[in-house]
Amino acid sequence: MASYCSLLYAGVFLPAVVLCYAVTPQRHRGKVLLAASYLFFWLVSGKLVVFLLASAFSLHHFGLWLAAVQEERGRLLAAADKPERKAIKAAFQRRLRRILLFALLLHIGTLLTLKYAAFFSANLNRALEAFRLPFALPVPAFVLPIGISFYTLQAASYLIDVYRGTVQADRNPGRLMLFLGFFPQIMEGPICRYGQTAQALWEGRPFTWHDLTFGMQRILFGMMKKIVIADRLNILIKGVFSNPAAYDGGITALAMVCYTCQLYMEFSGTMDVVIGSAEIFGVRLPENFRQPFFSKSIAEFWMRWHITLGTWFKDYIFYPLSMSGPLKKLTGAARRRLGNHFGPLLAGSAALLAVWLCNGLWHGAGWQYIFFGLYHFALILCGSLTEPLARRVAGALHIDRSAAPYRVFRILRTGLLVCVGELFFRAEGLRAGLSMFRRMVTGFTLRPFTNGAFLELGMDGHDFFIVAVAVLIVLAVGVLRERGVPLREALGRQHIAVRWSVYYAAILFVVIFGAYGVGYVPVDPIYAAF
Numbered sequence: 001m002a003s004y005c006s007l008l009y010a011g012v013f014l015p016a017v018v019l020c021y022a023v024t025p026q027r028h029r030g031k032v033l034l035a036a037s038y039l040f041f042w043l044v045s046g047k048l049v050v051f052l053l054a055s056a057f058s059l060h061h062f063g064l065w066l067a068a069v070q071e072e073r074g075r076l077l078a079a080a081d082k083p084e085r086k087a088i089k090a091a092f093q094r095r096l097r098r099i100l101l102f103a104l105l106l107h108i109g110t111l112l113t114l115k116y117a118a119f120f121s122a123n124l125n126r127a128l129e130a131f132r133l134p135f136a137l138p139v140p141a142f143v144l145p146i147g148i149s150f151y152t153l154q155a156a157s158y159l160i161d162v163y164r165g166t167v168q169a170d171r172n173p174g175r176l177m178l179f180l181g182f183f184p185q186i187m188e189g190p191i192c193r194y195g196q197t198a199q200a201l202w203e204g205r206p207f208t209w210h211d212l213t214f215g216m217q218r219i220l221f222g223m224m225k226k227i228v229i230a231d232r233l234n235i236l237i238k239g240v241f242s243n244p245a246a247y248d249g250g251i252t253a254l255a256m257v258c259y260t261c262q263l264y265m266e267f268s269g270t271m272d273v274v275i276g277s278a279e280i281f282g283v284r285l286p287e288n289f290r291q292p293f294f295s296k297s298i299a300e301f302w303m304r305w306h307i308t309l310g311t312w313f314k315d316y317i318f319y320p321l322s323m324s325g326p327l328k329k330l331t332g333a334a335r336r337r338l339g340n341h342f343g344p345l346l347a348g349s350a351a352l353l354a355v356w357l358c359n360g361l362w363h364g365a366g367w368q369y370i371f372f373g374l375y376h377f378a379l380i381l382c383g384s385l386t387e388p389l390a391r392r393v394a395g396a397l398h399i400d401r402s403a404a405p406y407r408v409f410r411i412l413r414t415g416l417l418v419c420v421g422e423l424f425f426r427a428e429g430l431r432a433g434l435s436m437f438r439r440m441v442t443g444f445t446l447r448p449f450t451n452g453a454f455l456e457l458g459m460d461g462h463d464f465f466i467v468a469v470a471v472l473i474v475l476a477v478g479v480l481r482e483r484g485v486p487l488r489e490a491l492g493r494q495h496i497a498v499r500w501s502v503y504y505a506a507i508l509f510v511v512i513f514g515a516y517g518v519g520y521v522p523v524d525p526i527y528a529a530f
Contacts, residue, residue: 003525004184004273005226010219013040017183018280022207029204033182033281034174040183041146048145052186055107056177059155060170062103066162067169069095100163104156111152114142119365147186149362153312154180158194160316167194175202184277188270188525190288190308197283205282210492215280217488220506221477222272223514228470230266231523232515233258235458241426244436249444252436254454256423261471263422264293266526267306291478296410298379298417309362313355321351345384353377367430375421466513 003009017036024032042049073092077085121139128136158179161167170176179198205211240247240255247255268289278285292304302310321327327347335343360373394401420437427433448454455461480487491499 003226003523004187004270004277005223010223010273013043014277014280018212021204021281024204026204026206029281030178030202031174032204033201034178037178037181037183037186041181041186044187045146048143051110051145051148052151052181053177055110055151055155056180057173058103058106059158059180060173060176062099062159063162063169063176064171065099066096066159069099070165096163100159103159107152107155107159111148114144114148116361116365117142147188150189150191151180151186153191153309154193157191157312157316161194170194170198172202175199178202182278182283184274185285188267188274189306190271190274190286191312192286192308196286200283201281208282211282212280214488214492215276215278217491217503218276218279219273220276220503220510222269222274222276224470224506224510225265225269225272225474227510227514229467229474230262230269232459232463232467233262233265234515234523237262237426239458241428241432241436244427244432244439247439248448249440249442250446250448251454251457252423252440253444254448256419256436256440259426260419260422261467263426263526264289265471265474266523270525291482293415293418294411294478294482295414296407297383297414298376299383301414301418302376302380309359313359317358318351318355321354322348327351341388342385345381349381352381356380363425368424368427368433371430371433372421372425375424379417470509470513 013036017032020036021029021032038049038052041052069092073088076088076092080088117140121137125136125139158167158176162169170179175198178201179192179194182197182201185192237255237259240251241259244252271288275285275287286308288307290304290307292301295301295304322331327350330350331344331347333343334347337343338346356373356377357370358373359376360369360371363369363372391401393399394406399406423436423440424430424433427436455464459467477487491502494502
């Protein structure tokens with residue numbers, strides 16, 4: 001059960017959980033989801049479930065510890081005179097901050113150790129070797145629990161929110177365990193906040209035909225993205241990226257675009273399956289994608305792509321840093337010298353840099369991921385710096401920036417920049433990425449497309465046609481969503497014969513044109529590795 005789009009998950013595990021949930025009294029349905037979630041994690045990770053259990057139990061303990069200190073502070077403040085209150089607040093704030101720091105070090109430290117210890121040790125050893133120092137650090141090899149990057153961020157958000165007082169510490173360990181390990185989202189997110197899902201998961205929402213059918217709609221659409229498009233493209237992408245020196249710039253560009261398409265279809269398709277699975281149980285998970293390839297800038301793209309990760313970084317890294325004492329002073333000084341646009345932008349770039357370094361490293365332990373983060377940081381910063389100039393130039397040339405041709409130009413430009421970033425993201429290391437980019441720029445030719453060589457990369461004309469049709473379906477759905485058309489609701493209002501004709505057509509499309517069988521190797525979820 002390595003994928004949510006597998007037959008084992010969609011055809012066996014999920015239906016079994018739905019059946020148990022439906023026949024269980026409402027007050028016990030949260031326990032059904034809890035048992036199913038930890039069974040699922042054990043099935044995909046075996047004994048590594050101990051990491052999730054340890055995280056959940058420590059989350060419960062530290063939350064109650066923070067709550068106890070906050071309650072003690074409240075009692076003392078209520079009995080104290082006004083002159084004493086400031087000292088009490090300061091003393092308790094220090095205590096709370098130490099508890100939070102200790103809890104975050106345990107959770108995030110576990111993630112850093114398991115995911116990044118080998119990377120940092122190997123790079124330190126290269127530095128020691130360069131200085132001819134006669135010793136080296138051991139390079140550990142840890143097995144990484146699936147989804148640890150996702151549930152660690154959820155745990156951190158809960159602890160910070162309890163510390164800030166925006167949520168109450170939960171005294172029910174089962175509810176916290178379910179919040180942290182809900183089976184549809186444990187491998188690839190979305191990254192939820194406690195207030196968004198914890199209560200809805202535990203209270204056992206009523207089981208309805210509407211939720212069942214709408215959830216299955218979403219699951220089917222996601223499986224089409226993953227199985228028909230993403231998995232079919234994998235043969236070409238894997239072949240080119242594993243041996244980039246064998247291909248010219250034209251094939252490299254094709255592989256770059258195909259990988260960007262694969263990543264979006266795989267990740268957004270999996271999110272459809274995840275959100276649809278939760279919807280069956282009456283739980284609304286936050287959306288993780290909002291038609292990102294309609295974005296007109298890189299900044300807008302990242303407000304539409306992996307939304308829950310972006311909002312997590314914004315709320316727990318960018319805002320705390322930008323509102324810290326040193327950066328507030330820097331912002332004030334820069335505003336006086338550089339004006340209201342460039343002053344805050346220059347000062348805020350330090351917080352933005354921290355966000356994008358974390359974003360790059362969150363995706364993986366490798367220099368290509370750090371480069372990926374810095375690449376997007378540079379694009380967003382340059383876009384903000386040049387925005388006043390762009391407005392003046394457009395005004396001088398009498399260009400209507402709201403006109404359709406200009407919007408299309410900006411969308412295509414953003415898409416190209418995103419594709420270049422994904423080239424480095426997918427490359428087998430930073431050097432390979434730089435080599436592929438150089439080959440694409442200096443050695444681009446159309447020869448592979450005129451002589452048919454691009455059809456010898458594992459995909460024939462039939463494969464490209466199927467992918468094109470499926471992509472057009474996704475594009476059409478995206479256009480309707482951009483225009484605010486409630487497509488699923490509109491389908492739900494149709495006559496039963498129309499609805500089920502659409503459902504059966506979609507099922508047959510996935511069954512007939514899905515990428516499986518002889519010649520296809522099952523593709524593990526890409527983001528589960530993060």
